[in-house]
Amino acid sequence: MNFYSKLVLALLIFISLLTCLESGQAFGNEEAIHIDTKDWIFPTSGKISDEFGTRGGEHRGIDISGSYGESVRTVEEGEVTKSYYSSSYGHVIFVSHPSGYETVYAHLSNRLVKEGAKVQKGQVIGQMGSTGRSSGTHLHFEIHVGAWEYNNDTTSIDPYIVFGKGEVGHEVLANLHTPYLSDSVHTHIEQQTQSEVHHIVKDGDTLWDIAIQYEIEVKDIMDVNELSDSLIVVGQELTIPKPLTSAHLKSIGFIEVLSTLGIEVNGV
Ligand SMILES: [Zn+2]
Structure with missing residues (x-):
C-alpha cells in the first residue's frame, strides 16, 4: 500500500469513527435518556397530531393540537436560550435544561418569557397558536440532546423516548408524563x-x-x-x-x- 492509500484509509476510519461518536451522542442510549428525563411533563394539553420522523424524516418533533391560547409549559427547569419570531417556527421559545437537553416550543400565539429568563418546571412560557409555517392550532415540540443547531439537525430525538410510545390521536395533559391510552380515560x-x-x-x-x-x-x-x-x-x-x-x-x-x-x- 502506498502512502496515499494509507492516508485515504486512515481518513476513512477517522470519518466513520466520528460518525459513530456523533450518532451515539445524538440518538444513543435510550435508557440513559429515559433516566435523565423521567420527571419531565408534557408541555401542554391536547391531542398528538403528528409524530417525530414523519414528512420524509423532516419532522423533528411532535405536534400536539389543542385550543388556541392553551398554556404551554416548560418540561423541566432551565434557562430561555431564544425567544423570537421565526418565519418557519413562528413565535418560538428554546429552553436549555441543566440535564443537558434543549427543548423547543413553536407556533405559539404569544411568548411570555425573554431570552435569559430562568424558568421552573411547569412554568407557563407561552400560549398555543398557529404562527409561522403551521396549518392549524398546535404546539410543535422538539427535544435535542445538547444544543439545537440551525440547519444542522443531528441532535433531535423522538419525544416518545422520553414520554413513552404514544400515537396520533392520543390525548396528553400538561403536568403528566405519559400519553393516555384512550380518550375516555x-x-x-x-x-x-x-x-x-x-x-x-x-x-x-x-x-x-x-x-x-x-x-x-x-x-x-x-x-x-x-x-x-x-x-x-x-x-x-x-x-x-x-x-x-x-x-x-x-x-x-x-x-x-x-x-x-x-x-x-x-x-x-
Ligand atoms: Zn411539528
Missing part, C-alpha cells in the same frame, strides 16, 4: 378535575379546614373568592378551585385507574 379525568366545586360554609368551618379537605392552599381559596381576609360566615358559598395536580388525581382515586393501565403520573 382522559375525558373522565378532565371532568373530575377541572370542574369547580362549591362549598357552603358550615358552623365551625375555617378556611384552613376547607383547604385541607380539598387539598388546596388557603391562598387559592382567598384568591378565587376575592377574600381580603380569612373571615367566612356560615352559609357563605365558596368556589373551590381544582387545579390538575397529582394530589387531586390521587384524591379522586384516578391514580389507581392510571397505574392499572400502566400510566405513570408525574410526582407520584
Whole structure:
C-alpha cells in the first residue's frame, strides 16, 4: 500500500469513527435518556397530531393540537436560550435544561418569557397558536440532546423516548408524563378535575379546614373568592378551585385507574 492509500484509509476510519461518536451522542442510549428525563411533563394539553420522523424524516418533533391560547409549559427547569419570531417556527421559545437537553416550543400565539429568563418546571412560557409555517392550532415540540443547531439537525430525538410510545390521536395533559391510552380515560379525568366545586360554609368551618379537605392552599381559596381576609360566615358559598395536580388525581382515586393501565403520573 502506498502512502496515499494509507492516508485515504486512515481518513476513512477517522470519518466513520466520528460518525459513530456523533450518532451515539445524538440518538444513543435510550435508557440513559429515559433516566435523565423521567420527571419531565408534557408541555401542554391536547391531542398528538403528528409524530417525530414523519414528512420524509423532516419532522423533528411532535405536534400536539389543542385550543388556541392553551398554556404551554416548560418540561423541566432551565434557562430561555431564544425567544423570537421565526418565519418557519413562528413565535418560538428554546429552553436549555441543566440535564443537558434543549427543548423547543413553536407556533405559539404569544411568548411570555425573554431570552435569559430562568424558568421552573411547569412554568407557563407561552400560549398555543398557529404562527409561522403551521396549518392549524398546535404546539410543535422538539427535544435535542445538547444544543439545537440551525440547519444542522443531528441532535433531535423522538419525544416518545422520553414520554413513552404514544400515537396520533392520543390525548396528553400538561403536568403528566405519559400519553393516555384512550380518550375516555382522559375525558373522565378532565371532568373530575377541572370542574369547580362549591362549598357552603358550615358552623365551625375555617378556611384552613376547607383547604385541607380539598387539598388546596388557603391562598387559592382567598384568591378565587376575592377574600381580603380569612373571615367566612356560615352559609357563605365558596368556589373551590381544582387545579390538575397529582394530589387531586390521587384524591379522586384516578391514580389507581392510571397505574392499572400502566400510566405513570408525574410526582407520584
Ligand atoms: Zn411539528
